[in-house]
Amino acid sequence: MFDAEALIIALTVFVLAIFIGYEVITKVPPTLHTPLMSGSNAISGIVIVGALLVAGKSNGVTGQILGSIAVGLAMINVVGGFMVTDRMLKMFRRSGDK
Amino acid sequence: MSTETILHINVTNLAYIAASVLFILGLKRLGSPATARNGNRLSSIAMLVAVLATITGNDITSWEWILGGILIGSIIGAISARKIAMTEMPQLVAIFNGFGGAASGVIATGELIRLIDSGSIIPQDVSITIMASVIVGGITLTGSFIAYGKLQGLVPTRPLLLPIRNVINIALLIAMFIATVWLVIEPSTTAFFVAGGIALALGILIVIPIGGADMPVVIALLNSYSGIAGAATGFVLGNNMLIIAGSLVGASGLILTRIMTKAMNRSLANVMLGGFGVEDGSNGSDQEEVRPVTSIQADDAATMLAYAQSVIFVPGYGLAVAQAQHQVRELSDLLKEKGISVKYAIHPVAGRMPGHMNVLLAEANVPYDELKDLDEINNEFQRTDVAVVIGANDVTNPAARTDSASPIYGMPILNVDQAQSVIMMKRSMSSGFAGVQNELFFLDKTQMLFGDAKDSVEKITAEVKDL
Numbered sequence: 001m002f003d004a005e006a007l008i009i010a011l012t013v014f015v016l017a018i019f020i021g022y023e024v025i026t027k028v029p030p031t032l033h034t035p036l037m038s039g040s041n042a043i044s045g046i047v048i049v050g051a052l053l054v055a056g057k058s059n060g061v062t063g064q065i066l067g068s069i070a071v072g073l074a075m076i077n078v079v080g081g082f083m084v085t086d087r088m089l090k091m092f093r094r095s096g097d098k
Numbered sequence: 099m100s101t102e103t104i105l106h107i108n109v110t111n112l113a114y115i116a117a118s119v120l121f122i123l124g125l126k127r128l129g130s131p132a133t134a135r136n137g138n139r140l141s142s143i144a145m146l147v148a149v150l151a152t153i154t155g156n157d158i159t160s161w162e163w164i165l166g167g168i169l170i171g172s173i174i175g176a177i178s179a180r181k182i183a184m185t186e187m188p189q190l191v192a193i194f195n196g197f198g199g200a201a202s203g204v205i206a207t208g209e210l211i212r213l214i215d216s217g218s219i220i221p222q223d224v225s226i227t228i229m230a231s232v233i234v235g236g237i238t239l240t241g242s243f244i245a246y247g248k249l250q251g252l253v254p255t256r257p258l259l260l261p262i263r264n265v266i267n268i269a270l271l272i273a274m275f276i277a278t279v280w281l282v283i284e285p286s287t288t289a290f291f292v293a294g295g296i297a298l299a300l301g302i303l304i305v306i307p308i309g310g311a312d313m314p315v316v317i318a319l320l321n322s323y324s325g326i327a328g329a330a331t332g333f334v335l336g337n338n339m340l341i342i343a344g345s346l347v348g349a350s351g352l353i354l355t356r357i358m359t360k361a362m363n364r365s366l367a368n369v370m371l372g373g374f375g376v377e378d379g380s381n382g383s384d385q386e387e388v389r390p391v392t393s394i395q396a397d398d399a400a401t402m403l404a405y406a407q408s409v410i411f412v413p414g415y416g417l418a419v420a421q422a423q424h425q426v427r428e429l430s431d432l433l434k435e436k437g438i439s440v441k442y443a444i445h446p447v448a449g450r451m452p453g454h455m456n457v458l459l460a461e462a463n464v465p466y467d468e469l470k471d472l473d474e475i476n477n478e479f480q481r482t483d484v485a486v487v488i489g490a491n492d493v494t495n496p497a498a499r500t501d502s503a504s505p506i507y508g509m510p511i512l513n514v515d516q517a518q519s520v521i522m523m524k525r526s527m528s529s530g531f532a533g534v535q536n537e538l539f540f541l542d543k544t545q546m547l548f549g550d551a552k553d554s555v556e557k558i559t560a561e562v563k564d565l
Contacts, residue, residue: 007223010333010341017329017342020122021349027129030446031466033354033453036128037191037321039138040350043121044198044324046145046343049152050331051201054208055167056158060215066208068163073201075171076178077194082142083179084190088457089135095465 035088042081048074110155113147114339120144121343125350131466148339184461185418188451192246192317198324199238202331203294206231209334210290220285227333229278229293234327236297237304242320244305245313249450255310260303267303270296308369311415311492311530314451315358315369322351354452361446361472363498363509391527391539393546396554399521400561402545403429406483408439410475412512413455414448416489416524420551423462426488429559430464442468443475443485443512445493476513485517487538488551491530497537505534520544523551 028036051074055067121144127137158164182190206228213220247253260266277293280286308316325347332340359366403409411426430440442464448455456469470478479485487494494514497504514520515538522544529535538544547554 003221003223006336007333010336010338013338013341014329014333014345017345018349021125021346022353024122024125024129024346025350025353027126029129029131030357030444030453030471031456031469032128032131032134033357034187034191034451034457035134035138035453036125036350037318037354037452038187038194039128039141040125040321040325040347041191041194041198042145043125043141043343044195044321044328044347045201046121046148046340047198047201047205047328047331048145049148049337049340050205050209050335051167052149052152052158052164053156053335054205054212055164056153056156056160058160058208058212058215060211063208063212063215064160064163066204066211068167070201070204070208071164071167072171072174073197073204075168076175076197077201078142078145078175079172080175080179080190081194082138082145083176084182084187085138086135087179088184088187088460089131089138091457091460091463092131092134092466093460093463094131094467097465 031092035085038081038088039085042078042085045074045077045081048078110151113151113155114337117144117148117151118339118342120147121346125346184458185421186250187457188313188317188449188454189246189249191321191451192242192249192313195317195320195324196239196242196246199235199242199320199327201235202324202327203232203235203239203297205331206235206334207290207294210285210287214285214287222282224334225282225285226278227330229281229290231327231330231334232290232294233274233278233297234323234330236294237301238320238323238327240298240301241305241316241323242301244302245316245320248305248308248310249313253306257309258306260307263303263307267300270300270303274300304370307371310450311447312362312369314447314449314454315355315362315366317451318351318354318358319366320351322348322355325349325351357446358452361510363506389540391546392542392544393548394521396547396557397561399545399547399554400558400565402484402519402521403433403438403486403558404436404562404565406433406438408482408484409433409441410479410482410485410517411440411442412485412487412490412494412514413442413444413459414488414490414493415450416491416551418449418454418458418489420489420553422488422552422555423458423464425552425555425559427459427462427464429555429562432559432562440468441470441475441478443472443479443514444469445472445490445512448490448493472510472512479513479516482517484519484521485514486521486523487514488523488555491524491536492534494538495530495534495536497534501537514538515541515543518543521547523547523549523554525550
């Protein structure tokens, strides 16, 4: 059993998204590369969506526990990533700004 | 399917599209320091939309565990984001990468167990993506923890080379492939855990042979993996938004990896095979060390700076180690008051992660428009009176331009040697990460100022004030 169509659609989205990412991110200046890394780290916390689905839809306790552990791990990325990025970006200022 | 269910699914999917667009816009606004903070907020709103859509669009039955996960994760994330020192940002990003990989791996495990428990036949495309997710997630998890250990000094930063490591790695890869095929043919948790265990081992083996100064490349690559792991999770669950967000992160990490390897004039393969910076003592460095250098004290350095018209600071990892960024800013303020032009030259691989120096200097209130990239600043050195190198080494070595026998030949460097005079702040005469002597030390125009960078800069500042 193999759902080729679903896989192809997913692959199409994947390839196109990589291209968009490439175009958008090459324009980020070197001075912002550290916030870019921590910010994209936070975005990779999007797996929380998968974690919620696994935790919320599992009937067995094992699935619920595993899902919730993943929720916790992803949440560290999301909250920590966005907060630390904001903390850094707050510090960037141009000459003359106070 | 009832009308209500269809409506539910559509609203959820529309929210996912909105979130995807917000993520892209958020990253786009990171294109300029003026809009970056706003961009980060957009991304966080996107995350909130995605989470709310998931919660409302699905019948989530068991809340106790989930709420526990959300609460504990948020607290840990918030505390680490607030407490971390800017010098330790590479460690934070490394360990967060690891958590991201771990989350993907754990989700894949949970999903497989759920599917096996439900007793239905697992489609092959699902089992393949489950394996992809756990493999990338596993490698990201342990690789990131080793990178964290190296950055934090818990694991030796020098490259650790196992004698037959390539044979071991290839054997493990083959074993992992067999386990994957096994799982696809006949889903079982055994095959899954074998492959997962190998992925965890590979993560360690891949990062352990890589030296400390190559960590910017490793972190950028693992950053990319954590995104790819997220996208793989999207494949497992058939969720396009996960695929899009994961790909964006994957692309970002890959671009940074390329920028870093280019700035070191090395290929990714060369970095990943490791071993760079192992001293073999074959190029007669013992003789070179007896060559004379000129060394000066803080008061001489202060005089040089105070009577210059233009000064360029060249910060490196040593500045981060000494935490001297605030002192450097104080000195540069003082020089600017005297009408001296002050700029900062930032090499792409200065520090332990991409853009590390920029964040440290931003923390010390240095305006970002005073920080210049390699291309922007390199022609200015010849018109500059004094270049002050603080804890940078290999990225200033003129041998990269002139000596084709040097291991760093061809690497783009800052042309510090073209300045009228150079003050080199260093703790000792030791060579840089590449294990090569820096030709810059032995030039007539170079003055060595030995000691802790923070200490030296403080003394110079005091002397300049007295002049």
